[in-house]
Amino acid sequence: MxxxxxxxxxxxxxxxxxxxxxxxxxxxxxxxxxxxxxxxxxxxxxxxxxxxxxxxxxxxxxxxxxxxxxxxxxxxxxxxxxxxxxxxxxxxxxxxxxxxxxxxxxxxxxxxxxxxxxxxxxxxxRARVRDRVKREEPACTGSFTPADKIVAIGSSTGGVEALINVVQRLPANCAPTVITQHMPASFTKSFAERLNRVSAAQVSEARDGDPLLPGRVYVAPGGDFHLEVEGTKHLRCRVTRGEPVSGHCPSVDVLFSSVARTAKDRAVGVILTGMGRDGAQGLLAMRQAGARTLGQDEATCVVYGMPRAAFELGAVERQLPLEKLGPAIRNLTNKETER
The missing domain is CATH 3.40.50.2300 (Response regulator)
Known part of the structure; x- marks a missing residue:
């Protein structure tokens, strides 16, 4: 009770x-x-x-x-x-x-x-509430040259704080980054603006046809829209109306699956705190296509649902605490340090 x-x-x-x-x-x-x-x-x-x-x-x-x-x-x-x-x-x-x-x-x-x-x-x-992570200004030391990669991130319950923590640790010329956060339509534009204020990169709500460029972060519109990545060499955002997938619209599975098809081993997938299973199958498709995949660990999740489902499915290559995900993304997308 x-x-x-x-x-x-x-x-x-x-x-x-x-x-x-x-x-x-x-x-x-x-x-x-x-x-x-x-x-x-x-x-x-x-x-x-x-x-x-x-x-x-x-x-x-x-x-x-x-x-x-x-x-x-x-x-x-x-x-x-x-x-x-x-x-x-x-x-x-x-x-x-x-x-x-x-x-x-x-x-x-x-x-x-x-x-x-x-x-x-x-x-x-059922949520885990802990002392909030102190979000100090990220120490982006060393040079960063974006490799020919893109980053896809999915999150739900607890994702606002988690995404702020991750995005503010990305360099100004970060790899193109696409995000699906379960959120009502009226919130996503303001959320993108909030992320933009704490990030060295430029953050905006994704629009259909936006080219994926270094130093840019694109947030999926909420409500009845899904965000996908399309193209071959030159990738861009595809924003379309759709029905819920894996119980959600926008859906992390939809985003991750599109990245698996288009970017293959040029991608890094990250699944953050959230309830349910959305994103698990899509992240598995990314890993099977050669992408590097990361998951937030149980101890730092508000709800260890989506990351757990992905981990148990074999979709997560490495689980890391929230504070280490931003630096890990940086390393995996830095031409000088990627491994």
Whole structure:
């Protein structure tokens, strides 16, 4: 049984969220709080497994409280707020601070929305929340000359923080890099802009026909689109509408499989934290085509689902802690050090 604390300044919303969670036999609502000050005392007294947290509350902003919580007492948090739809920056900041997931606050009659909160909470209960990695400025020492390679990265739950950690360690003239992160359509453009601010390389949301160039990182649009790589010698992005594959759109399997077909041994595949199996088959296809493949290790994953599935399938050549993945990608794509 997963014990949940509901934190929201609205009495009605606390009741609605609490009722939706209590209707699930795997969840128990052990308490409520109307602001972060009450939440702090409730956490001490009740020791919940997961908390749901609003963003806009009196006495202390929810994001400020989240930052303190993840620094002093890391635990699974699901952000439930109207800002998760309108304010994508707030959503991304919450995920970067360590929230496992975010969901738009449902309206009172939105039964599906409230059921989704229960599902998000159950998923969060299985997540590993640790002290956040200190993201110091990367020490990109030594010269870097991009080899004729591309990098493909896939991630899901916990991927916002993981991708920031990896991408900020890439050099300004990094190998062309394509990323699929499971994320709603309204978030990916802002996420690409956020990555761009912390990266020496140029990061943008992928557009259909974009040529894959050194020093560029391309993030798959969210929603109904898949990102693929097409071409022969001169590779480019292919962005098309499609149905979910491996349960997701965009799908990591779709991206990795396309890289296996086009880049073959000119590629490096990386699978990061995430729930489920998306990306495992695609990464196996990459390795079988001659690509080098890396997986995030269990100890540093928020959810060791996608990397585990890929590892057990034989798709992962090496598992590494999150902090070492950026330097490993650099070495594998550096003409002077690739091995």
């Amino acid at each position: 997963t014990r949940v604390l509901v934190v929201d300044d609205s009495t009605v919303m606390r009741q609605l969220i609490g009722a939706a969670l209590s209707a699930d036999p795997e969840l128990e609502v052990v308490g409520e709080a109307c602001d972060p000050l009450q939440a702090r005392e409730a956490i001490k007294a009740l020791n919940p497994d997961v908390i749901t947290l609003d963003v806009e509350m009196p006495n202390m902003n929810g994001l400020e409280f989240l930052e303190r919580l993840m620094r002093l007492r890391p635990m699974p948090v699901v952000m439930v707020s109207t800002l998760t739809a309108r304010g994508t920056e707030a959503t991304l900041q919450a995920l970067e601070l360590g929230a496992v997931d975010c969901i738009e606050k449902p309206r009172g009659s939105d039964r599906d929305g409230f059921r989704q909160i229960a599902e998000k909470v159950k998923q969060a209960a």
